[in-house]
Amino acid sequence: xxxxxxxxxxxxxxxxxxxxxxxxxxxxxxxxxxxxxxxxxxxxxxxxxxxxxxxxxxxxxxxxxxxxxxxxxxxxxxxxxxxxxxxxxxxxxxxxxxxxxxxxxxxxxxxxxxxxxxxxxxxxxxxxxxxxxxxxxxxxxxxxxxxxxxxxxxxxxxxxxxxxxxxxxxxxxxxxxxxxxxxxxxxxxxxxxxxxxxxxxxxxxxxxxxxxxxxxxxxxxxxxxxxxxxxxxxxxxxxxxxxxxxxxxxxxxxxxxxxxxxxxxxxxxxxxxxxxxxxxxxxxxxxxxxxxxxxxxxxxxxxxxxxxxxxxxxxxxxxxxxxxxxxxxxxxxxxxxxxxxxxxxxxxxxxxxxxxxxxxxxx
Amino acid sequence: xxxxxxxxxxxxxxxxxxxxxxxxxxxxxxxxxxxxxxxxxxxxxxxxxxxxxxxxxxxxxxxxxxxxxxxxxxxxxxxxxxxxxxxxxxxxxxxxxxxxxxxxxxxxxxxxxxxxxxxxxxxxxxxxxxxxxxxxxxxxxxxxxxxxxxxxxxxxxxxxxxxxxxxxxxxxxxxxxxxxxxxxxxxxxxxxxxxxxxxxxxxxxxxxxxxxxxxxxxxxxxxxxxxxxxxxxxxxxxxxxxxxxxxxxxxxxxxxxxxxx
Numbered sequence: 001x002x003x004x005x006x007x008x009x010x011x012x013x014x015x016x017x018x019x020x021x022x023x024x025x026x027x028x029x030x031x032x033x034x035x036x037x038x039x040x041x042x043x044x045x046x047x048x049x050x051x052x053x054x055x056x057x058x059x060x061x062x063x064x065x066x067x068x069x070x071x072x073x074x075x076x077x078x079x080x081x082x083x084x085x086x087x088x089x090x091x092x093x094x095x096x097x098x099x100x101x102x103x104x105x106x107x108x109x110x111x112x113x114x115x116x117x118x119x120x121x122x123x124x125x126x127x128x129x130x131x132x133x134x135x136x137x138x139x140x141x142x143x144x145x146x147x148x149x150x151x152x153x154x155x156x157x158x159x160x161x162x163x164x165x166x167x168x169x170x171x172x173x174x175x176x177x178x179x180x181x182x183x184x185x186x187x188x189x190x191x192x193x194x195x196x197x198x199x200x201x202x203x204x205x206x207x208x209x210x211x212x213x214x215x216x217x218x219x220x221x222x223x224x225x226x227x228x229x230x231x232x233x234x235x236x237x238x239x240x241x242x243x244x245x246x247x248x249x250x251x252x253x254x255x256x257x258x259x260x261x262x263x264x265x266x267x268x269x270x271x272x273x274x275x276x277x278x279x280x281x282x283x284x285x286x287x288x289x290x291x292x293x294x295x296x297x298x299x300x301x302x303x304x305x306x307x308x309x310x311x312x313x314x315x316x317x318x319x320x321x322x323x324x325x326x327x328x329x330x331x332x333x334x335x336x337x338x339x340x341x342x343x344x345x346x347x348x349x350x351x352x353x354x355x356x357x358x359x360x361x362x363x
Numbered sequence: 364x365x366x367x368x369x370x371x372x373x374x375x376x377x378x379x380x381x382x383x384x385x386x387x388x389x390x391x392x393x394x395x396x397x398x399x400x401x402x403x404x405x406x407x408x409x410x411x412x413x414x415x416x417x418x419x420x421x422x423x424x425x426x427x428x429x430x431x432x433x434x435x436x437x438x439x440x441x442x443x444x445x446x447x448x449x450x451x452x453x454x455x456x457x458x459x460x461x462x463x464x465x466x467x468x469x470x471x472x473x474x475x476x477x478x479x480x481x482x483x484x485x486x487x488x489x490x491x492x493x494x495x496x497x498x499x500x501x502x503x504x505x506x507x508x509x510x511x512x513x514x515x516x517x518x519x520x521x522x523x524x525x526x527x528x529x530x531x532x533x534x535x536x537x538x539x540x541x542x543x544x545x546x547x548x549x550x551x552x553x554x555x556x557x558x559x560x561x562x563x564x565x566x567x568x569x570x571x572x573x574x575x576x577x578x579x580x581x582x583x584x585x586x587x588x589x590x591x592x593x594x595x596x597x598x599x600x601x602x603x604x605x606x607x608x609x610x611x612x613x614x615x616x617x618x619x620x621x622x623x624x
Contacts (some may be wrong), residue, residue: 072432143492144496146497166500169534
């Protein structure tokens with residue numbers, strides 16, 4: 001299929017992309033606007049279940065955005081549901097795009113718009129490395145966090161592209177079809193042009209939303225305000241659905257307006273095993289298991305996902321398993337306590353933040 | 364008398380000395396975070412820390428495990444978005460940013476993409492850029508941090524993720540990049556800087572017990588050895604006490620040999 005746009009040729013060649021039409025939807029401003037013109041205008045109750053939302057709004061082949069920051073306010077339970085529903089051929093984009101690793105392993109995501117995969121001090125992701133090497137994941141573009149963030153911002157502000165000083169001199173310029181080396185028309189200085197980016201579907205976890213989709217994010221929004229405006233289908237997952245009047249009397253932290261939102265999913269504990277600011281800490285044990293045992297081989301990640309995803313049905317059965325393995329309600333309460341104490345919403349004197357690895361060193 | 368500084372503690376101390384009071388410091392997790400917090404607790408109480416996920420100026424508290432974790436926005440007066448936090452660097456509000464990498468070359472260019480082959484046939488794929496390229500491109504001063512050995516400090520990178528001084532001389536400026544680029548490279552050997560003309564890495568100061576020969580043996584390209592080399596002191600007992608009891612009391616980052624993460 002002929003592609004609609006003129007991409008960076010060198011990048012297409014380096015990335016071995018033969019059919020560039022696979023890239024078109026991400027930067028198609030025109031069809032994005034047309035889709036938005038067709039969105040429902042009214043203030044209607046948009047609440048549905050997670051299962052319905054994934055089934056209705058995630059189509060095979062869609063470009064899915066990772067949100068939050070790897071495991072901070074990231075709706076990991078949504079990705080688990082995408083696995084359970086066995087979606088196929090998804091493109092994944094996000095800065096970071098850490099959660100693509102296990103989604104790809106399960107066969108749901110074949111394509112990667114990559115900025116950062118890993119869990120910081122917990123190490124690099126051996127599973128993603130294997131999958132890129134043997135071709136199960138195909139990298140379609142390489143980004144820095146900031147340049148991808150600017151692509152989302154350009155979309156939010158209705159600008160076809162944005163000029164920036166990132167990526168200059170970097171080899172990523174030769175591995176990204178959506179950016180172009182250019183010159184500032186006024187100063188003649190080198191700049192990089194980043195196209196506005198429109199992923200197909202995004203799930204954004206908010207602490208609170210009303211039933212129409214007005215939503216509040218507390219703690220760092222990372223790219224999520226930009227993504228809410230940049231993406232074609234927007235689903236808000238939230239810890240709590242609050243009355244509309246809460247939004248009108250307390251506008252603090254409200255950053256997503258109802259008209260851009262397609263659906264609202266009440267999803268308490270939706271970020272577990274990651275953290276949700278104001279609500280709960282991440283499960284450091286789970287992440288240690290994932291990074292050190294789960295991602296080690298194809299077999300290990302298979303049994304890891306069987307245990308945590310395919311043999312659970314929703315966030316509650318996941319949570320029951322997690323609590324069952326780690327200390328019951330006391331564990332859950334400690335997750336709440338750690339998050340609030342670290343944010344200094346509650347007294348932190350006497351709260352123990354230390355962590356002892358659960359896997360013996362000789363493993 | 365405290366136990367003498369281990370290599371990580373010396374490294375954290377050397378990192379802290381790169382920071383001047385009053386600066387805005389962009390920090391990632393790991394030893395740079397430890398060094399920055401040590402600086403704040405000792406000679407630089409008035410620095411402001413900012414983080415790429417959007418946290419800025421958090422209230423003093425526990426060591427963050429993640430650059431998006433609660434400690435990075437603990438009682439912060441406001442939070443930024445990611446694009447905004449890098450815009451602060453582009454607009455001249457980031458004085459120092461710290462960078463680590465799998466590979467660092469003589470011009471301070473960095474590779475965080477893969478090692479052991481090419482884009483398709485690597486031995487190991489790494490994290491990718493993250494915010495590294497943004498900070499390297501936009502911050503006023505970049506401090507590199509790493510454990511120095513010939514494979515991590517090669518003459519040629521396998522992939523150039525984040526720009527240092529590119530091909531040396533004026534090339535960074537000509538490419539249109541902002542800021543001074545890398546101004547120092549802090550390792551277990553000591554502190555390197557970059558020749559003002561050629562922008563090639565040179566020895567600036569050595570940790571106790573280190574010699575130019577050891578430094579060279581740990582480097583995959585020729586280091587410039589100036590006539591005058593600073594002798595970096597070991598941290599005093601007072602500083603070690605702050606480091607061990609206040610900054611990283613659980614020894615998450617300064618335990619040597621490193622504990623399992």
